[in-house]
Amino acid sequence: xxxxxxxTLQRANHWSTATDRVTLTYDxxxxxxxxxxxxxxxxxxxxxxxxxSLNHGDAFELTDGRLIEVVxxxxxxxxxxxxxxxxxxxxxxxxxxxxxxxxxxxxxxxDKVIRDMLEKLGASLRDVREPFTPEGGxxxxxxxxxxxx
Numbered sequence: 322x323x324x325x326x327x328x329t330l331q332r333a334n335h336w337s338t339a340t341d342r343v344t345l346t347y348d349x350x351x352x353x354x355x356x357x358x359x360x361x362x363x364x365x366x367x368x369x370x371x372x373x374s375l376n377h378g379d380a381f382e383l384t385d386g387r388l389i390e391v392v393x394x395x396x397x398x399x400x401x402x403x404x405x406x407x408x409x410x411x412x413x414x415x416x417x418x419x420x421x422x423x424x425x426x427x428x429x430x431x432d433k434v435i436r437d438m439l440e441k442l443g444a445s446l447r448d449v450r451e452p453f454t455p456e457g458g459x460x461x462x463x464x465x466x467x468x469x470x
Contacts, residue, residue: 324356325365325383335377340391343381346394347419347430347453350375357381359389360368377454387436394450403444412442419455428453 341359353372358364361403377393385454393461402425403409410427413420418435423437430453 325363325387326363326387327367327381327383327389328369330369330373330375331382331388331438333376333380336380336382336388339388341387342390342392344392345375346388346396350393351396357389364387374457374466383396388397393454395450396453398428398430398449398451399431399439399458401429401444402447402448403442406452406467409439409442409444411456412438419453421453421455428455 330349336443341363342421343359343469345357351372352367352369354366354368356364356366358393365381365383375391377391379391380388380389380415398421401409401413406425406427410422411422413429416435416438418429418432428449431448431460436446
């Protein structure tokens with residue numbers, strides 16, 4: 322028996338009623354072709370036309386019409402707070418580090434070098450475990466790959 326296939330992605334808030342879900346880390350939510358396993362244990366093949374950045378709440382549309390919701394997995398992250406979040410965010414962005422920006426805090430993936438830099442800049446740091454949904458790239462949705470667009 323062949324695996325169900327998804328060639329199509331439905332973006333968050335543009336679909337309803339998924340039949341199952343797949344939980345993926347931030348790094349795993351960047352893919353083109355891969356076999357994934359749903360929460361119910363069903364395997365399916367993702368075969369998208371190009372490498373795509375997936376967001377929490379997107380859904381894979383299988384060729385039989387079923388939808389599989391994308392859920393952002395909990396990950397080990399670094400929570401950043403401090404008196405000058407704007408300045409801290411600038412330093413993080415200047416190092417092309419994915420960052421989830423919220424009014425009272427920033428979240429990044431664990432990185433010893435960035436952690437050391439932030440400590441030297443006076444940031445308050447705390448290890449947390451939660452879903453990671455960083456800001457997308459300035460030139461469109463999802464991730465960027467440096468300056469060569």
